[in-house]
Amino acid sequence: MSSQKSTLPTLTKSHGTRTPKFLPWSREQFHSRLETFRPSTWFDKPKLVNAVECAKRGWINKGEDRLECCGGCSGVVIVKTEYGHDKSSESPSMDTDSAEQEVTTEASFTDEIDLDDDSDQDDEDSIYRLPTMSVSRARAEILERVSRLGAIVDNHSLDSIRHPLSQSQVGSLEQMFDDALDKRLLILSLFGWDAAKGQSLLACEACHTQCALIPHVDRADSDLQGSSKEPDSFSDIEEETGFNVEEAHKWYCYWVNPEYDAESVSDHKRAGWRILFELLLSSSIVERGVLHSQQPPEVPHSQPSEQLARIRQMLRPASRTVS
Known part of the structure; x- marks a missing residue:
């Protein structure tokens, strides 16, 4: 067993006047928060506290490893990722599951934000995905x-x-x-x-x-x-x-x-580029099928001499058998 340390968040709060700065359903606000997370100040974090998950819950990145709340509670969270030393592999390692558990225990992000009682989990899940389009x-x-x-x-x-x-x-x-x-x-x-x-x-x-x-x-x-x-x-x-x-x-x-991908089942989730490509491809296949069905049926081509012979045969009196 290797000696490991996990992510240790520290929460510092101050109480001030609450202002309606956080609208969970606003995609514009969400992207303004997401844009604050930069590789130089927010990197190597467990999935629970990646940039998207933090921005969904009203946090912005203000400095290295530092989160500030946009919901009016003036909350501040410092998330540090410390690595233990794996003697067997001589390389740093991290227990991600333990890290996520401690983050949840030490600082519940959703509890610290002044969420609207009418906010829907579906709105939160769908706020970051390729928009549905024709x-x-x-x-x-x-x-x-x-x-x-x-x-x-x-x-x-x-x-x-x-x-x-x-x-x-x-x-x-x-x-x-x-x-x-x-x-x-x-x-x-x-x-x-x-x-x-x-x-x-x-x-x-x-x-x-x-x-x-x-x-x-x-x-x-x-x-x-x-x-x-x-x-x-x-x-x-x-x-x-x-x-x-x-x-x-x-x-x-x-x-x-x-x-x-918020619309597909878990086993068939697709990246945005693939969703877009398959949408266009399926439409292109349908369009080609419609155009093909609208084309007139092909008439067998025959030489002029063959056509003349057929006309003469049609005009020739039918032969009769006399007994």
């Missing part, structure tokens, strides 16, 4: 993101991307839209990436991640610097350094994390 709206949003991405992305700023789609899925995605659209932009948009307002940055509104575009290094420039790599090695480097549309999101982002 096929036409889904297509429109993808194209809107593609248009904005096209203004900041070019072959030099984003030469290659990495994604989990198969060649068949990429082909299906291209068939759903205009052939003139850049395949890279379609894939970026499918995975929730957009252009940050007023900046040359890739941005995700779901997890509030922003990524700078790294200029492409031309192979000729690399050769001028005395590169001695084999001719085929440059493509391998591109594959390793290309923008990863999945991993660039925060791990809890609903675009890549199936856990925040």
Whole structure:
């Protein structure tokens, strides 16, 4: 057995005038809270106190490991994650289950927030997920993101991307839209990436991640610097350094994390990009089926001589048998 320590939250409260700062059903308020959680000040936390779960319950991140309540109670929680030492593996470890239990015991987040008595658990669970939308709206949003991405992305700023789609899925995605659209932009948009307002940055509104575009290094420039790599090695480097549309999101982002699929059963939860892709794909299949059924039946093609012979046969008097 290894010696382990778990997360130890400390709660400090002060009593002041309660003000209605927290509306559990407000998606706008929720995202304003979620945006305060940054990797530099809130990282390596158990699932119970990840950024989404804290923001759902009215907490904002104000400094390293520090939570402040937006519900009017002026509560402050400091959550520290300490690691024990596993002698057998010579690596740090943490008992996550124990950590979650102690967090629940030491500071019940939902009890410390002035929740509305009429608030619904379903509202809380569904506040962070891919919004339900029609096929036409889904297509429109993808194209809107593609248009904005096209203004900041070019072959030099984003030469290659990495994604989990198969060649068949990429082909299906291209068939759903205009052939003139850049395949890279379609894939970026499918995975929730957009252009940050007023900046040359890739941005995700779901997890509030922003990524700078790294200029492409031309192979000729690399050769001028005395590169001695084999001719085929440059493509391998591109594959390793290309923008990863999945991993660039925060791990809890609903675009890549199936856990925040509130509509599917537990065994069939899907990441946001897959929900969107399957919605568009099913609609595309139905549309192709309708178009096929509306096409007139094909008439067997025959040569002019064959057609003339048939006409003559039809006009010829029927032969009679006389006994």
